[in-house]
Amino acid sequence: MRVEELKRILVSQREEMLEFMGRERIIPREAEESAKSLLATPNVLAILGVRRSGKSIMAWRLAGDNFLYVNFFDERLTGFTSGDFERLLNASRELWGEVNFVVLDEVQEVEGWERFVSRLRLNKRVIVTGSSSRLLSGELATYLTGRHFSITLYPFSFREFLSFRGVGLSKEWEYSDREVSRVKRLLEEYLNIGGFPEALKFGRIYLNQIYRDVVEKDVVLRHGVRHRSALRELALYLLSNCSSEFTYSKLGSIVGLKDVHTVRDYVSYLEDAYLIFQLRRFSFKPKGQLLAPRKVYPVDTGLATAMSLKSHPSRGKLIELAVFLELKRQLSYSLMPGKLFYWRDEKGEVDFILRTDEMLPIQVTFSLEGTSDRELSNLVRVSKALRVKRGLVVTWEDEEKLVKDGVTVEVVPLWKFLTAHSLLTTHLSPLSTTASMSPRL
Known part of the structure; x- marks a missing residue:
């Protein structure tokens, strides 16, 4: 890509982000203080998590005033390759001079990005974001062994949800029946709609879009899934059976997949995209943990209720x-x-x-x-x-x-x-x- 073309994209992305930050209600994330401590010296911080959980906004807030921000989900960067990274730096220098921070948003979209980040970290603080837990595997793990940190960002906690709703709690609020009643009422809403920022703004209907984007873009397309219908059925089944035990063989019989290795891969893909988490059974013997059935938990209570095949998850399941x-x-x-x-x-x-x-x-x-x-x-x-x-x-x-x-x-x-x-x-x-x-x- 040409430097002039990259300059237009960088300026456009910055203008769009500044407009968004000025227009929307931005809630400081609880992960920010820990993230700042990890960036005290030139270092690489990876902010990972499910898409639409607020990774880009948090990275922008951490970077301060003098930084380069690039969002690789931008369709104008579809043809960007590892050979364009030096041109990207030149475009940034011509626009803003030398920067202290570099933020690479959804950088996993560019093959070979690891070596560029490894070179950058020698003199700059670097933040990379990604919606795949495998972002730190492969070559980056080789190039940055012991020289990078990661934080998994989740949808809003209940405390962040209260801040988003404009609810401030006094120091002694737990002793006020009125305040406790208000918090419990909001907790009902939180369990139902969850903590995705855009779902809180646009309503539960937006959860359907988040789900489709995760399954289709972060799982089906990214991993080249062959049995797409079975994968979609598997995702819905797991979201509908929060906290339930499962085995790969049982899941295979439910969605019509005979190869247990394929089922295991598909569950791994869903977890890799942070749609679900697997919980292992405790055992004093490692082999016992590996062989025992696992339990499944979705990434958000709102997503669990919106996409469940059941009429509504039980209250006990949502609390868990x-x-x-x-x-x-x-x-x-x-x-x-x-x-x-x-x-x-x-x-x-x-x-x-x-x-x-x-x-x-x-x-x-x-x-x-x-x-x-x-x-x-x-x-x-x-x-x-x-x-x-x-x-x-x-x-x-x-x-x-x-x-x-x-x-x-x-x-x-x-x-x-x-x-x-x-x-x-x-x-x-x-x-x-x-x-x-x-x-x-």
Whole structure:
């Protein structure tokens, strides 16, 4: 591509982005502080996540004033190749001089981009964004071993959703019945519509477009899927069965694919595009994790409700999905190394095992009433198996602290769980003394 042509595209993209930033309500993302710390010195930061989750806006906000921004989803850059990168830099220099930051938006559209980024990072801070978890695999992993960081950006958290709706919470809001009622009412809306910024602006109908773009552009076209109808049926089935266990052989029989390896690849493609996440069963043996059935969780509660083949996901399933996404979100944004699992054995199940420097078993249920003994017994039993003395239960509105068989259990309502800013620190640090807790024998 010619330098003059690239200059027109760069100026046009900048004008469009500035117009958008001035027109729209821009919510600072919770991931920004961690991202800034990773860019303190010339470095490469990859912002990954499902399309339309706000990666471009976050990258723009992080870059400051003196930067080059290029969006490779622009149809005018369809013919751009790796040989055009130096011309791109020349076009930028002629327009704005030397820049400190370079933002390459959806850079995976250009084959061979890794070497260009590897060269840039020597003198500039670089942000790349992508809607594929494989962005950091392959050649980039070779060229930038130990010299790049990544953050997965999710749709709005409930806290960001409240900010988008213009709701500010006072320091003591949790003690106000009026404020708590308002937050719970908004939580109902959040579970139904989710956290995609454009869905909040245009309505749930926009979720259908997001879904189609992810499946068709980020999966079918990107991976050259052969059995397209089966892939589409598979995506809808997985979105409709949030938190359910699955095996590749069972999925194959449902969508009419006999080759289990093809099914495994298709599920991997959907996860690669951040449409779904697979959750492995906890086992003390690695082989046990690999062979056991997995559970599936969509990337957004609104997407799960809008695309479900069922009339509507149950309230309990949506609460579990909201808890799962918040745990994933805070693991990513806090830069805390950790993993999530679920627990199932012949005696019962615990929804999540959060593994960081220590273990935290987490049970999710709509209400303790009627299920209290079963849910708590499983949580206590698994806590002892993991050799920890604490557990967490998330419900719709129950709240208490108790001790059962020497295990301290904190029961928190979903609205409080989703509005906590330091969730991992709060629930992985020592809980309050048991003197004020009620024993449950």
